[in-house]
Amino acid sequence: MKIALAQINPTIGDLSGNALKIEEFFAKARDQGAKLVVFPELSLCGYPPRDLLLRRDFLAEMRETYVKLRRKLKGAAVILGLACQQAEDPLLPLLNTAVCFKDGEEIARYAKNLLPSYDVYDEPRYFEGPQRVSVFKLDGWALGLTICEDIWNLPGFTPYRYRFDPVSTLAQEGAQVVVNISASPFHVGKGELRKRLLSLQAQKNNVFILYCNQVGANDHLIFDGHSLAFHPQGNLLAEARDFEETVLVFDLDQEPVLQPVSQRREESLLKALVLGVKDYFRKTGFKGALVGLSGGIDSSVxxxxxxxxxxxxxxxxxxxxxxxxSRESVEDAQKLAQNLGLKTLTVPISQPFGTLKEELQKALGKEPKGLTQENLQARLRGNILMALANEFGYLVLNTGNKSELAVGYCTLYGDTCGAISVLGDVIKTDVYALAREINREGEIIPERVLEKPPSAELRPGQKDEDDLPPYRLLDQVVRGFVEEGQTFEELVDRGLPEETVREVLRRLRIEEYKRWQFPPTLRVSPQAFGYGWRYPIAQRFFFHRQ
Structure with a gap:
């Protein structure tokens, strides 16, 4: 059987636009001889639709769009995803549904069983899992449907185990091919993790695994596509390119079909962030971006x-x-803009800074303290960027990184402003790695930017490491604690200095209020701050030993 995995980039809520995209990719696949065309999870409405799912009018339009689409697509079978009300009672939780139809007739319908509620996932808010599966025949093959999390129920792949296992249940009921339609967000290393998972599932259950993943970015989540197919022996049968829409056509009993994918960690990280910014603007309708250029590494990247x-x-x-x-910082910012072909504006803050400082001194009866003066400068810059955003109808890109955000090394309503944070899930050492990736084929970011010590330049001679641990240590604590869930004791046992670990975790706890007010952050790690990081502000559990 010739199969097509159609990894598309839907726009959340654009039901008619997504239906047209499904028609387009169906035609491409059918013209290449595919007998079955598979689309991602919730492909009709886009994932994740969040509280749009609570609207009756949204659900009604999705249902109508599906019925019209089902009548249109002829000549091959289709599997796609949508959200459905339960026929027995529309007030019951929804079903995250995969349907298979051919020539206008529905062949099979399946509801997602395993509903994740960790990290960025909130599916029990909308759906329930019926704890059942079904096997159906198509062109002589016994197929079973699963959706995203249904296939992840192996030890070590999720934070907790589920009691019900859809894949092994399908295998026991005679499925030869398990289809998984997915909307699995990207993080660095996710591609290899998925390959390992799917190969294990194929071998464990002696089935073909067909995995079709969404591509594109929706708000803070980035989806890399990278759809896959595995043979029952665990061998890779087909692999789709990452970070692009594509149709991957292959046959179950022929040679592997492998499209090109990213080969380097930094390559995939850069592609992800570019896609995240591109889709954020395209899908919100904004045309231009403002970036404050300091001559430093974060704003340059x-x-x-x-x-x-x-x-x-x-x-x-x-x-x-x-x-x-410094003069060097101005030169570096100008050189960067020239290398990138960017227009620039220069708005000095010395005069308004001096005026504000004088007025505060009059009110206080003394000169404002150092930190007050530093934050004044950051907030002046935030005001200027937001004023220019109003003037041009652009969005401001936040330039802060994850290391600084972790310890609150940022100014509320100053350098925390912006419509989206590009590097807020990228630790400082990875920002440098991204800069080297950007310069891989020639200097874009001036070499001096990579060589000079990072500085906010808010006081004479300031360097980041006057106020922070060295980034090589800070980043290890942030990655270990935030992304890997390690404890204070485990971090110290790794050889990290106890005082450094204690200070970083102390600051991480008390600066939570800043992160609650930070822009949406493009997620590229297993654990980003933002939507999937739900720690309270007013709490007394100390991460570090007292």
Missing amino acids: TAAIAQKALGAAQVLGVLMPSPYT
């Missing part, structure tokens, strides 16, 4: 990503020098 995502004409760099901005 953010600007380069924006230029790749939107094109140079749609990115405006803003220089906002203060009394403490």
Whole structure:
């Protein structure tokens, strides 16, 4: 049987637009001889639709769109995803559904059983799992349907185990081919993790595994596509490219079909962030981005990503020098803009900073303290960026990184402003790795930016490591605690300095209120701050030993 995995980039809520995209990709697959065309999880409405699922009008339009689409697609079988009300009682929780139909007639219907509620997932809020499966025949093959999390129920692949296992149940009921329609968000290393999982499932259950994943970005979540198929012996049968829409056509009993995919960690990270920015603007309808250019590594990498995502004409760099901005930083920002082909504006903050400082001194009867003066500068820059956003109808890209966000090394309503955070899930050492990836084929980010010690330049001679542990240590604590769930004792046992670990975890706990007010952050790690990080602000559980 010739099969097509159609990894598409749907827009959440654009039911008619998504239906047209499904028609387009169905035609491409059918023209290549596919007898079965598989689309991702909730492909009709886009994933995740969140509280759109609570609207009756949204559900009614989705149902109508599906019925019309089912009548149109002729000449091959189709599997796609949508959300459905339960026929017995529309007030029961919804079903996250996969349907298989051919020439207008529905052949099979399946509801997702395993509903994740960890990290960025919140599916029990909307759906329930019926704890049952079914096997159906298509072109002489026994097929079973699963959806995303249904296939992850092996030890070590999720934070907890589920009592019911859809894949092994399908195998016991005679399925030869298990189809998994998915909307599995990207993080660095996820591609290899999926390959290992799917190979194990294929071998364990002696079935073909067909895995079709969504591609594109929706808000903070990035989906890499990278659809896959595995033989019952665990061998890779087909592999789709990552971070692009594609149709992957292959036959169950022929040679593997392998499309090109990213080969390096930094390559996939850069592609993910570019796609995240590109889709955020395309799907919200905004045309241009503003980036504050300081001459430092974070703003340089953010600007380069924006230029790749939107094109140079749609990115405006803003220089906002203060009394403490070095000549080298201005030169580096200008050189970066020149290399990227960006237009720039320069709005110095020395005069408004001086005026505000004088007025505060009058009110206080003394000179404002150092931290107050530093944060004044950051908030002036935030005001300028937001004013220019109003003026041009652009969105501001936040340039902060995960290491600084973890310990609150940022200013509320200053450098925390923006419509989306590009690097908020990227630790500082990975920001440098991204810069080297951007410069892989020639200098874009000036070499001096990679060599000089990072500095906020908010006071004379300031360096980040005057206020923070060295990034090589800070990043290990952040990655170990936030992304890997390690404890204080485990981090110290790894050889990290006890005082450094204690101080980082102390600051991480008390700065939670800042993260609650941070922009949406593109997720590229197993655990990002933001939607999937749900720690309370007012709490007294100390992560570090007292």
